[in-house]
Amino acid sequence: GQNIDQPTEMTATEGAIVQINCTYQTSGFNGLFWYQQHAGEAPTFLSYNVLDGLEEKGRFSSFLSRSKGYSYLLLKELQMKDSASYLCAVSDSNYQLIWGAGTKLIIKP
Amino acid sequence: GAVVSQHPSRVICKSGTSVKIECRSLDFQATTMFWYRQFPKQSLMLMATSNEGSKATYEQGVEKDKFLINHASLTLSTLTVTSAHPEDSSFYICSARYSGEAETQYFGPGTRLLVL
Numbered sequence: 001g002q003n004i005d006q007p008t009e010m011t012a013t014e015g016a017i018v019q020i021n022c023t024y025q026t027s028g029f030n031g032l033f034w035y036q037q038h039a040g041e042a043p044t045f046l047s048y049n050v051l052d053g054l055e056e057k058g059r060f061s062s063f064l065s066r067s068k069g070y071s072y073l074l075l076k077e078l079q080m081k082d083s084a085s086y087l088c089a090v091s092d093s094n095y096q097l098i099w100g101a102g103t104k105l106i107i108k109p
Numbered sequence: 110g111a112v113v114s115q116h117p118s119r120v121i122c123k124s125g126t127s128v129k130i131e132c133r134s135l136d137f138q139a140t141t142m143f144w145y146r147q148f149p150k151q152s153l154m155l156m157a158t159s160n161e162g163s164k165a166t167y168e169q170g171v172e173k174d175k176f177l178i179n180h181a182s183l184t185l186s187t188l189t190v191t192s193a194h195p196e197d198s199s200f201y202i203c204s205a206r207y208s209g210e211a212e213t214q215y216f217g218p219g220t221r222l223l224v225l
Contacts, residue, residue: 033213033214040221041218041219042217043216045213045216048213096158097143097155097214099152100152101152
């Protein structure tokens with residue numbers, strides 16, 4: 001079966017760095033996405049990785065290792081507004097997105 | 110770019126009525142649109158995939174006669190919840206992707222449906 005695993009909840013301090021991991025097992029792979037979702041709102045696109053390595057975009061970076069079925073989202077210089085759920089999703093062989101359950105990130109002052 | 114809108118943002122209706130939700134891609138042509146449902150504190154659940162001009166493909170367990178999807182143009186898809194019941198109360202979110210960026214789905218802001 002297809003499976004996406006990510007931690008349910010994480011807590012970090014304002015100004016710090018946090019890494020949210022995602023492991024996946026899917027039938028085929030056409031890329032991995034990270035989305036941010038604030039409570040009561042729709043997801044917003046953060047990043048897309050299809051090749052191995054690190055993609056940096058401002059305070060957010062995303063890493064992919066296809067051989068390990070692993071990705072992480074790295075958030076630097078955390079701000080209170082970063083408190084949200086972070087969703088990992090993999091595009092499978094049919095280009096359908098398989099979603100993880102999301103990681104709720106709590107930022108404390 | 111890649112902005113998706115939904116209308117209405119919030120709707121309250123009586124049990125037994127039908128509700129139509131519109132999803133529009135504002136600055137691109139969406140070859141494929143997706144409809145998701147999200148219950149509180151749960152992840153997104155794909156309901157159906159629609160391609161312009163063809164019938165929607167529904168996920169297992171989603172009643173196609175209850176959730177009518179029309180993708181009449183490259184910028185508009187509609188979801189109609191027919192004979193809505195309280196258990197249909199949920200957050201409905203559409204997303205769209207276009208041929209120029211075959212992977213990324215861009216999400217609309219969502220529609221919160223409450224059936225009394």
